[in-house]
Amino acid sequence: MLDPALLRTDSDSVAARLADRGYALDTAACRALDERRRAVLQEAEALKAERNRVSEEVGRLKRAKENADALIARQREVGDRLKALEQAEREAEAAFRDFLAGIPNPPHPSVPAGKDEHANVEIKRWGQVPAIEKPLDHVELGTKLGILDLDRAAKLSGARFAVLKGLGARLERALIAFMLDRQTGAGYEEVMPPYLVNAESMYGTGQLPKFEQDLFRTSRGDGAPLYLIPTAEVPVTNLYRDEILPAEALPLRHCAFTPCFRSEAGSYGKDTKGIIRQHQFHKVELVAFAAPDQAEAELERLTANAEAILEALELPYRRVLLCTGDMGFSSQKTYDLEVWLPSQATYREISSCSWFGDFQARRAAIRFRPKDGKPAFLHTLNGSGLAVGRTWVAILENYQQPDGSVEVPKALRPYMGGLEVIR
């Protein structure tokens, strides 16, 4: 959610920044909605002020046992006018709010302008890409090792689901524990949140109202729907919705392991092979709440914390700064971490670390109280640390041996009961 005041005073520069990410801001419509809203509001307030004044007078007369019928008759008219006006006020507020809710976050000045992923900028590369003669992909490797079963998953649930078995399931579990241990060690307090959340929570982080088609929605009889979380970002960020945190609490850092559920509407035909793109996958998420002046440094820290997992697992990766056109709706600056996949001979996204400015905080009303001052919106950040399923894929492919077995990364062996090779 944008700052309405900013939109009023500086709509041209906001529009210019939004244009960079491919969003055409209708400044005229915006101004009209805002002016309408304020006009109705002021009229209603003036009327209410009058009503309050006269009501007080009525009370005084009544207490003095005097006749107040004339005033009461006049009040009745005011009440009728007010009723109509309040309806108009509600509508004007809602129209303006809905308009604001549909506007993406303007990119940070440090973000390169560009239309799509081709304009992204590689920031760094880490690690040695393994020399593998004829690399197998993770599906072949996993299926032959008997640790991945996509056919039976399809029987159970359809396409884009997976069954992990034996050491495959163990590897997934080991990765989860490994990542959580590392991130709690890096100062993130672990959280186990609900996997079903209400619409308000989805609105707070920006999934609703625009992206409902990407979510799984559950219904229960008469009650309000609950949504399966697409990422732990949603419940963990919303933890502090409608709250004011003390300044000393910042930066506040959480990590959370959760399953993630995505309907992947509109992604038909993309990544159909394997478990790169699933309806359900596991992720360890990092979420941070920071004061505005801490936030930029926090993004670097958080991204480094995600990279530390790849480095500990000795997986080659690169860091990419997303251009304006490739960022998510709520983000103002995003780094993607991409891991090397030998079967595709390319880097594929395994983490996305974003700084949202006060965009989410404003939607979700998450504030902090500065040392001496009024409550202010804080900044939210999050990043995958990491996507577990894709890490599983990266390990199989990067650590594959000529005989089809897979070496277990050294850092992970303690979590695998000391196992050195999956065969």
Place this chain on the structure above:
RNA sequence: GGAGAGAUGGCCGAGCGGUUGAAGGCGCCUGACUCGAAAUCAGGUUUGGGAGUGAUCUCAACGGGGGUUCGAAUCCCUCUCUCUCCGCCA
């Protein structure tokens, strides 16, 4: 699933149709007293929107939404959540 009780400011807690944005207490801040502290005394202490350069003015909010009324924290409806008892259950 059945029966009942409740939701008020940072916290506890009063109010149950008319200067109550809200008594009282705790906490916190400021001042006085003190060499300093404690104790005591005095004052202050919610948030959001709108108007104004500003002092300031104004509106809204007592779980959410709706209604009754000239006027609602107070009355009615509805939803959510919490607690107690019974049933069921991992």
